[in-house]
Amino acid sequence: MMSQPIRVYNTLTRTKERFEPPADHHVRIYACGVTPYAEAHIGHARPALIWSVIRKYLEARGYRVTLVQNFTDVDDKIIDRARAEGEEPLRLAARFSQQYLDAMRRLGIEDADRYPRVSEHIPDIVEMIETLVEKGFAYVVDGDVFYDVTRFPEYGKLSGQRLDELMAGTRFEADERKRNPMDFALWKAAKPGEPAWDSPWGPGRPGWHIECSAMSLKYLGNHIDFHGGGLDLVFPHHENEIAQSEAYTGRPPFVRYWVHNGLIKMGAEKMSKSLGNVVSVEALLERHPAELIRFYLLNTHYRSPLEFSDEAFEDARRGWRRLATAVAELRRFMAEHGLPRSGAEEQAPADDEPAADPGAALRSPIDPDALAPQLDEAGRLFAEAVAQTPARFDAAMADDFNTALAIAALFDLARAVNGYRQHLARRGAGVNEAEAAVLQGAEAVFTRLGGEMLGVVPPEDAAERAAADGAADERLVAALIELVLEVRQEARAAKNWAVADRIRARLQELGVVIEDTPEGTRWKKAEDA
Numbered sequence: 001m002m003s004q005p006i007r008v009y010n011t012l013t014r015t016k017e018r019f020e021p022p023a024d025h026h027v028r029i030y031a032c033g034v035t036p037y038a039e040a041h042i043g044h045a046r047p048a049l050i051w052s053v054i055r056k057y058l059e060a061r062g063y064r065v066t067l068v069q070n071f072t073d074v075d076d077k078i079i080d081r082a083r084a085e086g087e088e089p090l091r092l093a094a095r096f097s098q099q100y101l102d103a104m105r106r107l108g109i110e111d112a113d114r115y116p117r118v119s120e121h122i123p124d125i126v127e128m129i130e131t132l133v134e135k136g137f138a139y140v141v142d143g144d145v146f147y148d149v150t151r152f153p154e155y156g157k158l159s160g161q162r163l164d165e166l167m168a169g170t171r172f173e174a175d176e177r178k179r180n181p182m183d184f185a186l187w188k189a190a191k192p193g194e195p196a197w198d199s200p201w202g203p204g205r206p207g208w209h210i211e212c213s214a215m216s217l218k219y220l221g222n223h224i225d226f227h228g229g230g231l232d233l234v235f236p237h238h239e240n241e242i243a244q245s246e247a248y249t250g251r252p253p254f255v256r257y258w259v260h261n262g263l264i265k266m267g268a269e270k271m272s273k274s275l276g277n278v279v280s281v282e283a284l285l286e287r288h289p290a291e292l293i294r295f296y297l298l299n300t301h302y303r304s305p306l307e308f309s310d311e312a313f314e315d316a317r318r319g320w321r322r323l324a325t326a327v328a329e330l331r332r333f334m335a336e337h338g339l340p341r342s343g344a345e346e347q348a349p350a351d352d353e354p355a356a357d358p359g360a361a362l363r364s365p366i367d368p369d370a371l372a373p374q375l376d377e378a379g380r381l382f383a384e385a386v387a388q389t390p391a392r393f394d395a396a397m398a399d400d401f402n403t404a405l406a407i408a409a410l411f412d413l414a415r416a417v418n419g420y421r422q423h424l425a426r427r428g429a430g431v432n433e434a435e436a437a438v439l440q441g442a443e444a445v446f447t448r449l450g451g452e453m454l455g456v457v458p459p460e461d462a463a464e465r466a467a468a469d470g471a472a473d474e475r476l477v478a479a480l481i482e483l484v485l486e487v488r489q490e491a492r493a494a495k496n497w498a499v500a501d502r503i504r505a506r507l508q509e510l511g512v513v514i515e516d517t518p519e520g521t522r523w524k525k526a527e528d529a
Helices: 042-061 076-085 089-106 122-133 163-168 210-221 231-249 282-289 292-300 310-336 370-376 377-398 401-429 433-454 460-492 499-509
Strands: 007-010 015-018 026-031 064-069 140-142 144-147 184-189 204-206 226-230 255-261 263-264 512-517 520-525
Touching: 007 076, 007 140, 015 140, 026 042, 026 089, 026 210, 042 064, 042 226, 042 255, 042 263, 042 282, 064 210, 076 089, 089 282, 122 140, 122 144, 122 184, 122 204, 122 210, 122 231, 122 370, 144 231, 163 310, 184 231, 204 210, 210 231, 226 231, 231 255, 282 292, 282 401, 292 310, 292 401, 310 401, 310 433, 370 377, 370 433, 377 401, 377 433, 460 499, 460 512, 460 520, 499 512
Parallel strands: 026 064, 026 226, 226 255
Antiparallel strands: 007 015, 140 144, 144 184, 184 204, 512 520
């Protein structure tokens, strides 16, 4: 087990708390899934990717993890679209559920341990509602069943809202059959043309909130470790889950840590299917490698909002190519010197077999002190950088799963790799055993942390292609800068200092530093300055 404690921002307490693992070291996670009535979009990919990475990180820390993610395949939106398209609602939901799974797999997101569907858990939902009615937390009206929020004194504790203020601020037209305007439906009486199931209150279908409570309790039990979802689910969905689940079990807390991801926006609007401003995962995958899409999503902390635009995505591409190119050049250098990739011969365990050493990825692959006698000063500094990267990565992930900071640690290693590789190339005379070990260690860090855990470092062939694409772009950029500098030099020769200074200033704004020397004008990128 790593020494670095994991701290998680808990929406319930609005603080970053130390994660206290369960006694059996079995971490149970429930992530609210999709309502499958349209194609999966990048807003769906973000939470799926976040929980996939968190699961792998927790497993690397030595925990056993069970991840459950539901499909809400009984919903008004599904019914409305099915009616419009002349398709049976459950068939439409099944079709889009499969499309979602296919898209996530193409992104390299491993399947959850279970994908329960509402339609397959009606008896569990009915039993839970029956218990809530018997306990006096719910009441029946004309075949509908409502939850009485006034019976749960802590209602509003997740969202930080008071019940009296919520009721006073209610703007929608209240159902006069409800005892209170904030009461919510647990069961809806059947309507013509809608899917329905038998129940003690007559044919109908479940309300939205009770579905997740019943399925999470069935597969993970009470006191779930992490419950995840988008920030837009805090109220009313997750607030209502707490109320009905803790009333049902009588043993709070239903969830120990509530974890919510920020939303993806298109401009000022939240990305959503209902608004029609979505970017589908399939469309992105047609144009971009999965590793780039993952980099774009993970290079912002999960709790922060993420704005999608062509410009933002292009910025992500440039950063990702720098990382991919550094790894590709390292692997090429190793191949030229006959160095096998560290662990390349090792056989990966079968899917049902645990890794021999699950914590290895978060430990240094080399001992810099043992290698130091065979290394020059540059080699010793590089060995320290390689050895420290897993610890820096671990510290970033332990700090509320900060994937952006973890990627920054990989970028620092990439810069160190570039410098050391160039140092060895200038020196010539091949590499000794210690230098080979350090290079192999760096490649192992990129593969284990950037590849296997985050999925942002491409495999060998894909990294070569990314490097080649990046090199072509770099050549074009360099040619354009040289052309601009020719124009600037002509302006200087004509003593048109205003134009020359304007060109210099604009290039600097674009991240290009100009240096006028007696031998001529030189330029470099600000990031290399």
